[in-house]
Amino acid sequence: MSKPLRRSLLAVSLALAVSPAMAQAARYSTLQTGVASEPTAVYDGLIVTYRSGAAERTSTAAAATKLKSAMATTAVRSQWNAQFRQAPPVLNRVRRLATGADLVRPASKLSQEQLISLMQTLKADPSVAFVEPNLLMKPIRATAKAVLPPGQTAPNDPNAVVQWHMRAADGHAEHTEQDTSVSFPNWGGINAIPAWQYGDGDGVVVAVIDTGITAHPDLDTSLADAGYDFITDGYISGRATDGRVPGGWDLGDWTTDDKFLVENGGCAQSYEQSDSSWHGTHVAGTISELTNNSVGMIGVAPKAKVLPVRALGHCGGTTADIADAITWASGGHVDGVPDNQHPAEVINMSLGGYGSCASDGVTSQAITAAIARGTTVVVAAGNDNSDASAYSPASCPGVINVAATGITGKRASYSNFGSTITLAAPGGGAYTNDDPSTGTTVRAGFVWSTLNLGAHEPGTPTYAGYTGTSMASPHTAGVVALIISAALNAGKPIPTPQQIREILTQTSNVFPIKPTLRIGAGIIDAGKAVARAAGLAGGGDEANAVLLAKGQVLSGQSAAQGATQLFRLDVPANARNLQIRTLGGSGQVKMYVRATRAPSADGSDADVSSVRAGTTQNMQTALPVADSYFIRLVGGTGGYKSISLTATYSTY
Structure with missing residues (x-):
């Protein structure tokens, strides 16, 4: 069965209410x-x-x-x-x-x-x-929910049979339905298991800023007491008094009581009322559910430690509390709270609200400081089928913003999109072949993880399938933990957040069908990403690109017919009027340009192609995306000799 949610993100308005004398x-x-x-x-x-x-x-x-x-x-x-x-x-x-x-x-x-x-x-x-x-x-709550029927049989982690999202995106038939004659080609999985030979997340802390975590036999909750509840308001936290308290436990976030209704001075519309979501428990399970323990399912990074940081309660959580939670989780100091003894290498935030992330705002400032401390920040793009640039923290500078795909590798119908998206990961499509028009929900359409059966307070642990970008984000956070673990195992320095971004995007899988709306560089591939982090081959040839600086002229470039040269230009957020061009020399050159990833030698996946006769090629755009631009020069008939490559842009 499925459970639709009318809204997944809270919109922005210039509204507030404040009266100390009021309830x-x-x-x-x-x-x-x-x-x-x-x-x-x-x-x-x-x-x-x-x-x-x-x-x-x-x-x-x-x-x-x-x-x-x-x-x-x-x-x-x-x-x-x-x-x-x-x-x-x-x-x-x-x-x-x-x-x-x-x-x-x-x-x-x-x-x-x-x-x-x-x-x-x-x-x-x-x-x-x-x-x-x-x-x-x-x-960012699930757009649909399904409960796993009993009676699954498979070696070791018995219910992993339904976790298509952990397996390879190679088109193999997934027989995850109760009717084993029904199958679906898997083009959307992340290929997690091969990654574990290089790193399994051991030694890495992933902070989950969410609703907290519940006790579950398939979760390592050893850092739950070390986490913290950052909700300052007792009305939102569900505690008897205001103030923050130690521990990252989920007390429930239900809004079915009349006191939560807007008409009663509360914070929820009638159509928003719901039982407790146990959202943080589902997210935590995707990241590091215990694996090879003959129980339940598997997680992306099974040896990583989840540090639960509760910032969302009844009706959600405030910008101010979330900003402090980001600071604390990444190892920064927050007055009135003991310093975090387990600073996170990765933060996952499957939360958000309508309104673009201003660079001067506290959310952006907290994220920028966290990244400066070496913490990679992964966020969900949102479930409104809208441009993610209008949502926060999805549009905050520096975050890894994750869109959702289903088992077929298509953009999930609900997933936000746009130029702020970094890449895509499994969020689930809910319906047969990720097509809502079929009206038929299938187990292969959901992302499966740990949950709880309590309607209000925590109850019996269980497993369930959710769909949403909230499910895509923790897949990515888990792979980041694997990347760091693999680098440590290989005796390499921990990659910086920017290096991790490049590993993720440059090793991601090409979309099986090119999306009509932009959802990033590709679909995350754990196996390739972790192999790259371990120092082995993985992904394309972006790491070998020659760096081109603004205003620099790289002269004397030559290549034979069919041969290629690859260059990289890093364009900042405040850039305008980007122009990339070749000139001079002799022969025939083709120029292909693509943001984030290197274009192929035939230019079929390029964002811009310039293939006129001769050596003068040009690409320009007034409003470039802040990203790395990869420029591939390909020798045409007879090749090219002694040409120059240059790039310019203005800043404000």
């Missing part, structure tokens, strides 16, 4: 986003980031004074009196985040127009760098 639930407010396809959103206060060097950045007393003075000027008071016929609200500073920003709440409930006015006032202050609502983000 706890009344802090939350919902307003329309102005985007027709998005529902109302929920916020709790504002996050104010001060400029580097400003006194407010280092002094909490100065920050508190600033909030008071900002609303007390004659101009602001006159504006509010004229526009709203009331005095401007008092701003209460709640706490300082690990990024240095402040969480603040007005002392009275605001309309959307009042909130916009308040944000504009704060942004106008020279000491303020950025102002954003404290968004209540959601776990």
